Amino acid sequence: MKEEDIDKIFREGLQDSEAPVFKSDWENFSHLRKQTGYSGWKYFLPALIVLVIVSGTFYLYFSESSENIGAKQNVGEKGNDEKGKMHTEEVSPELSETESAKPNIHADNTLYAEVDSFQQTQPGKGKDGKMGGREQESARFENSNFKMQNQESNVNEDKDNSPREANEKNQKNESVQVKTELRTAENDLSDQNPVRIKNPEKQYDEDRAEAEEVHSYDNESARSSDPKISAKILNVSDASIDKMKVEKTGEIYRTEYAFQLENMVSLSAGALKVLIDKNSFNAEKMPVSMVRNSHQISVYFGVEQNNILGTSPMAGFVSSWHLARWTFGVGIGYQRSGVLNWNQESRRTIYGFDRYEASATLQTRSVNLLSIPIKFSRHMGGSHALFLGVTPSILVNASQELLIFDDSNLTNLVPESGYLYKTQAPEIVYFISGGYTYHLATWWSVDVGFNYSFQNWRPTDKMPVGVFLQTNIKVR
Amino acid sequence: MAIESEIIKACKAGEEKAVKAFYQDCSGWMLGVGMRYIKDRNEAMSLVNISVLTAIDKIKSFDETKPQKIEAWLKTILIRKIIDYKRKNKVEISGYEEISVAHTSIVNCNDESTREAALQEMIHTLPERSRLVFNLYAIEGYTHPEIAKLLHIAEGTAKWHLSDARKKLQELLAKMDSFGLMEKS
Numbered sequence: 001m002k003e004e005d006i007d008k009i010f011r012e013g014l015q016d017s018e019a020p021v022f023k024s025d026w027e028n029f030s031h032l033r034k035q036t037g038y039s040g041w042k043y044f045l046p047a048l049i050v051l052v053i054v055s056g057t058f059y060l061y062f063s064e065s066s067e068n069i070g071a072k073q074n075v076g077e078k079g080n081d082e083k084g085k086m087h088t089e090e091v092s093p094e095l096s097e098t099e100s101a102k103p104n105i106h107a108d109n110t111l112y113a114e115v116d117s118f119q120q121t122q123p124g125k126g127k128d129g130k131m132g133g134r135e136q137e138s139a140r141f142e143n144s145n146f147k148m149q150n151q152e153s154n155v156n157e158d159k160d161n162s163p164r165e166a167n168e169k170n171q172k173n174e175s176v177q178v179k180t181e182l183r184t185a186e187n188d189l190s191d192q193n194p195v196r197i198k199n200p201e202k203q204y205d206e207d208r209a210e211a212e213e214v215h216s217y218d219n220e221s222a223r224s225s226d227p228k229i230s231a232k233i234l235n236v237s238d239a240s241i242d243k244m245k246v247e248k249t250g251e252i253y254r255t256e257y258a259f260q261l262e263n264m265v266s267l268s269a270g271a272l273k274v275l276i277d278k279n280s281f282n283a284e285k286m287p288v289s290m291v292r293n294s295h296q297i298s299v300y301f302g303v304e305q306n307n308i309l310g311t312s313p314m315a316g317f318v319s320s321w322h323l324a325r326w327t328f329g330v331g332i333g334y335q336r337s338g339v340l341n342w343n344q345e346s347r348r349t350i351y352g353f354d355r356y357e358a359s360a361t362l363q364t365r366s367v368n369l370l371s372i373p374i375k376f377s378r379h380m381g382g383s384h385a386l387f388l389g390v391t392p393s394i395l396v397n398a399s400q401e402l403l404i405f406d407d408s409n410l411t412n413l414v415p416e417s418g419y420l421y422k423t424q425a426p427e428i429v430y431f432i433s434g435g436y437t438y439h440l441a442t443w444w445s446v447d448v449g450f451n452y453s454f455q456n457w458r459p460t461d462k463m464p465v466g467v468f469l470q471t472n473i474k475v476r
Numbered sequence: 477m478a479i480e481s482e483i484i485k486a487c488k489a490g491e492e493k494a495v496k497a498f499y500q501d502c503s504g505w506m507l508g509v510g511m512r513y514i515k516d517r518n519e520a521m522s523l524v525n526i527s528v529l530t531a532i533d534k535i536k537s538f539d540e541t542k543p544q545k546i547e548a549w550l551k552t553i554l555i556r557k558i559i560d561y562k563r564k565n566k567v568e569i570s571g572y573e574e575i576s577v578a579h580t581s582i583v584n585c586n587d588e589s590t591r592e593a594a595l596q597e598m599i600h601t602l603p604e605r606s607r608l609v610f611n612l613y614a615i616e617g618y619t620h621p622e623i624a625k626l627l628h629i630a631e632g633t634a635k636w637h638l639s640d641a642r643k644k645l646q647e648l649l650a651k652m653d654s655f656g657l658m659e660k661s
Contacts, residue, residue, distance in 0.1 A: 006642050006649065007614035013595040014615055019507035019517070021500075029499060029525045033532075442564075 310338025
């Protein structure tokens with residue numbers, strides 16, 4: 001038999017063959033058509049979720065903006081009222097009156113303890129054999145304390161002193177009390193921050209030389225003339241010596257929010273477009289069956305827009321187990337916050353026989369988090385799934401800078417990233433997350449969701465809320 | 477298989493009755509084609525349904541003045557779906573099944589439908605890739621370059637599979653002939 005004959009037998013025998021089709025086949029077809037049609041909740045649900053997330057973020061944004069504007073107005077009015085006073089107190093109502101401001105004050109004490117401990121570690125002489133500004137002040141401070149202690153020991157003997165002497169005694173007692181408090185705070189700081197400056201003398205010389213080149217903050221007017229510094233400095237009244245508070249600068253904060261809003265809108269628009277495009281009926285791309293292995297490992301990349309962390313990228317691995325329509329996933333990842341500009345401002349005036357002033361700024365630019373995402377997903381049919389989970393995030397590192405100003409020096413104590421004041425943020429943050437997953441292919445999916453934490457972040461006195469867009473790629 | 481141009485026109489307008497008529501006209505014939513590639517009827521029917529959905533989705537691009545072309549168009553859609561399905565599900569390229577399975581079932585196939593079933597069963601005894609190539613070449617009329625492109629294989633490989641399929645079918649037909657079952661052909 002020739003090859004062509006074989007072909008002919010089968011062609012003629014099977015070419016026009018038909019198989020019987022039953023009513024149930026038509027019903028299956030109709031059902032399939034409804035499932036993949038344009039109408040139905042499956043098309044609108046993703047759009048609705050995105051709409052809710054976008055609306056929520058807008059609401060958060062506007063409520064935050066109005067708070068900042070209100071705070072700034074209050075500060076301005078109060079400043080005008082007290083115009084003419086040598087020392088004014090410009091504290092926003094939230095900071096000065098609410099309970100939430102109290103932990104900040106405590107945190108600042110630990111910050112200022114750092115300033116004081118730094119002064120204690122300085123050598124007695126400068127490079128040229130003379131006392132530098134800081135050394136002189138330190139010596140003056142020690143001298144005044146010594147004198148104060150002598151006077152204190154004789155306090156019972158000097159009961160007949162003049163009113164001027166009585167005032168001096170009061171000042172002296174205050175200074176002694178302040179010093180005791182600062183020592184306690186320094187000990188606290190040592191416990192919390194094992195990372196200290198390894199070579200303070202060398203660090204001091206370098207920083208001082210650099211500071212003298214860059215700025216000359218010789219007096220109060222020089223500081224005030226610098227808009228950046230004067231916007232940040234928080235003046236403290238005579239009555240509240242050594243009290244330090246955190247203030248987020250209103251203007252900077254609003255600018256940052258403007259960027260965040262812009263990013264958030266563009267991300268949400270992109271997510272919405274992807275969802276609408278993919279939910280349009282396209283049988284060509286419709287999977288015949290979802291591939292559901294019992295176990296798979298995925299790599300994820302994403303970006304989150306958060307009211308505290310800003311626009312933060314994230315990446316990591318997730319190991320998933322599938323059981324019928326349910327999926328459980330656990331993974332490990334990294335998240336880096338955007339530009340934070342958390343400025344913790346502090347200032348104190350030491351009264352005694354020799355009075356001097358000093359201020360410090362701890363600036364946190366970004367934080368790095370180690371995330372452990374734990375996620376439960378429920379497949380809703382087709383390419384759709386909903387998920388809910390919790391993500392413990394461990395604060396591992398931060399990019400920070402501590403600047404100290406005294407009468408004649410600007411010192412940067414923390415010039416490199418890696419120094420972390422853990423009093424600025426919780427060490428472990430628990431984010432609750434939820435959202436929607438769309439499977440573009442068996443190996444590729446996109447998540448759109450929200451993150452929320454009940455924990456308060458001190459620098460901003462807020463709880464983090466964010467939206468994120470994440471893509472998951474199956475690697476095994 | 478023929479579908480009237482009126483039905484195609486009504487499908488374009490989105491009329492539900494026309495969609496049903498379209499389905500009734502083409503599904504049986506498409507299932508016949510599908511079962512040459514996939515032995516399991518339910519699997520084949522699922523792919524027919526998906527192919528009809530695709531056709532209805534894209535029917536606006538089809539010229540209703542040339543209804544005679546709809547057969548070739550639907551067949552192309554279905555075959556592509558079948559190949560995609562097999563690729564995604566990584567259907568195992570099975571070995572050459574025992575001819576005796578087909579042999580026993582084709583004995584006494586004295587009417588047309590039974591004869592068709594017997595031929596179909598013979599095709600299903602072929603290895604997966606050889607069956608695909610034989611169906612596409614001998615029955616659907618595809619050329620070797622077209623088959624090579626569709627299946628992502630070399631043209632020479634396609635020729636080898638065809639040759640292998642023919643050889644195996646020839647053995648089966650020879651056995652049928654010995655039973656006197658090839659008289660009609």
